[in-house]
Amino acid sequence: MTNHETLVSPVGVTLDRFIKRQQSSLPFASGELSQLLRDIALAGKIINREINRAGLVDITGAFGMENVQGEAQQKLDVIANVRFIRALKNGGEVSAIITEEDEGIIYTDNDEGKYVVAIDPLDGSSNIDVNVSIGTIFSIYRRITPTGTKPTIDDFLQGGRSQVAAGYILYGSSTILVYTTGQGVNTFTYENSLGEYFLSQTDLKSPEDGSIYSVNEGYYNSFVSPARAYITNCKLRDYNSRYIGSLVADFHRNLLKGGIYLYPPSKKHPKGKLRLMYECYPLAFIAEQAGAAASDGYQDILDIEPTELHQRTPMIIGSSEMVRDALSYF
Ligand code: P6P
Numbered sequence: 001m002t003n004h005e006t007l008v009s010p011v012g013v014t015l016d017r018f019i020k021r022q023q024s025s026l027p028f029a030s031g032e033l034s035q036l037l038r039d040i041a042l043a044g045k046i047i048n049r050e051i052n053r054a055g056l057v058d059i060t061g062a063f064g065m066e067n068v069q070g071e072a073q074q075k076l077d078v079i080a081n082v083r084f085i086r087a088l089k090n091g092g093e094v095s096a097i098i099t100e101e102d103e104g105i106i107y108t109d110n111d112e113g114k115y116v117v118a119i120d121p122l123d124g125s126s127n128i129d130v131n132v133s134i135g136t137i138f139s140i141y142r143r144i145t146p147t148g149t150k151p152t153i154d155d156f157l158q159g160g161r162s163q164v165a166a167g168y169i170l171y172g173s174s175t176i177l178v179y180t181t182g183q184g185v186n187t188f189t190y191e192n193s194l195g196e197y198f199l200s201q202t203d204l205k206s207p208e209d210g211s212i213y214s215v216n217e218g219y220y221n222s223f224v225s226p227a228r229a230y231i232t233n234c235k236l237r238d239y240n241s242r243y244i245g246s247l248v249a250d251f252h253r254n255l256l257k258g259g260i261y262l263y264p265p266s267k268k269h270p271k272g273k274l275r276l277m278y279e280c281y282p283l284a285f286i287a288e289q290a291g292a293a294a295s296d297g298y299q300d301i302l303d304i305e306p307t308e309l310h311q312r313t314p315m316i317i318g319s320s321e322m323v324r325d326a327l328s329y330f
Contacts, residue, residue, distance in 0.1 A: 015041055015177065015188050015197035022181070032093045032114050033140070033164060033181070039091030040117075040138055041177055041188075041197055043084045044169040047122070047136065048190060050079050051171050076128045077101065080121035080136065088117055095143055096151035098309050100278060105156070105309070111148050115164070116141050116155045118278040118309075124246030133172035135248025139282040140165040156277065156309060160302035166282035168248045176200070178252065180289040206292040209321040210258020211239045214250040219266045226297070226329040227264035233329075247274065251283055251317065255290060260318035260326060264297065272296070272314030276306060280315050293323035297330040 013021075019034045054076055081101040088094040088108060095113035097106040100120045117140055124134035142164050143155040167179025175190035177197050185204040188197035213234040220228060234241070242259070244250050250261050263274050274280050284294035284301035294301040294317040304313055316326050 013199045015199070018186065018188075018199050022183070030114075036088075036091060036093040036115055036117075036140065037165065037179065037181075039087050039093065040084075040167070040169075043087035044136060044175070044177060045190065045195060046083050046087070047080045047169070048171055048175045048192075050083070051076060051134070054079075075125075077122040077125055084119055084121045084136070095147070096155060098156055098277060100275060100310075103310070105151070105153065107150065111150060114142055114147055116143050116151055118156060118281075120275065120278040123248055123279065124244075127244070127246050132246065133170060133244060133249040134246050135171060135252075136169040137248060137279055137282050138167055139163050139278055139285070153309065157306040159306060160276075160281040160284060160300075160304065163281060163285050166285040168252070168282065168286070170248050170252050172249060172252075176252070178204075178286065180286050182285075182289065185286055185290045204255070204290050206255045206287070206290040207258030207319055208291065210254065210260070210319045211237070212242050212254060212257060212259030213239045213322075214241075214243045214254060214259060214261040214318075215263070216243060216245075217241065219268070222267040223264045224266075227262060230262075230326045230329040247279060247283070251287075254318045255287070255292065258319045258322075260316065260322040262316045262326065263314060264316070265314050269312065271312045273312060274315050276301075276304060276311045276313045277309060280304075280313055280317075283317060284315075287317055291320060292318055293320045295323060295327055297327065 019037055023034045081099055085097060085106060088097055092110050093113050094108050094115050094117050095110050096116045098118045117138060120137040122134055123137055127134050141158050141162055143151055145152050145155055165181045170176045177188040187201040187204055189200045190197050215231060254261055263272055265272055280301050287294045296304060296314045301315060316323055
């Protein structure tokens with residue numbers, strides 16, 4: 001490879017430049033979706049800073065920074081919710097939002113906005129205040145109601161295969177943005193000192209098989225029997241058990257290394273705990289784009305008919321061979 005070629009290798013390009021390059025292949029390449037992806041990336045930078053700073057303020061609390069002390073008192077997931085809503089409202093491309101933090105549809109008053117967004121602003125709530133990886137999950141639809149009118153619930157309940165883009169931001173040892181627009185999965189690593197996301201992997205493909213399983217073993221006895229049978233077999237096969245309690249972190253590790261994550265129906269969550277619109281649909285879109293799979297035990301997650309905004313579903317997601325094997329127990 002000549003020096004020139006190494007200089008133009010895609011890895012290392014900034015998110016902005018990458019989006020510009022991809023725009024020609026984006027559906028409805030009008031620039032609005034590109035701008036929307038930038039708006040989400042910006043909100044991710046702000047949340048990343050809040051997460052890193054909250055601990056500091058908690059410890060010292062005396063920096064006297066304007067209202068930060070107040071914000072630090074608030075739970076970080078509430079701060080994340082406010083930041084994402086503000087970024088999407090100011091961006092102008094989104095006409096409505098649903099979020100795990102609010103019961104109803106949030107209207108941005110940008111009725112000309114062509115897109116609606118479903119978002120879990122900060123997933124992994126049990127880990128938020130104890131410095132364990134957490135994440136943002138987002139799903140983007142092109143609205144089906146006429147622009148210029150007030151969006152309706154129908155704009156959200158289009159079904160998983162109508163997503164035009166989906167992704168997540170993982171706030172871990174480094175902050176990573178992973179998204180797809182239906183042309184493969186690309187990952188970006190955030191460089192704090194430069195305030196930029198840099199392309200780290202293009203067209204990521206997940207290993208077809210693996211030996212990591214992620215499930216809350218504490219609920220073993222309350223899971224449905226097919227799940228118990230599969231989990232028992234994972235142990236008999238000496239699989240590695242890895243469960244962080246943050247779906248984004250478990251999903252990302254399994255996507256890269258090969259593995260399976262399960263949240264089956266249980267006594268406490270007979271329909272499963274995870275939310276279809278802003279946890280399962282987006283991760284299932286990414287999984288399928290990366291050659292992995294996602295099911296509720298009986299059908300692909302992306303084929304589940306949505307009926308309500310905060311609908312829950314069981315989910316089995318990860319390496320295609322492992323999901324196929326797990327489904328043989330259901
Ligand atoms: P449990 C976090 O609340 C979450 O939605 C996922 O991120 C995580 O995998 C799961 O719930 C943890 O749930 O019941 O095992 O604590």
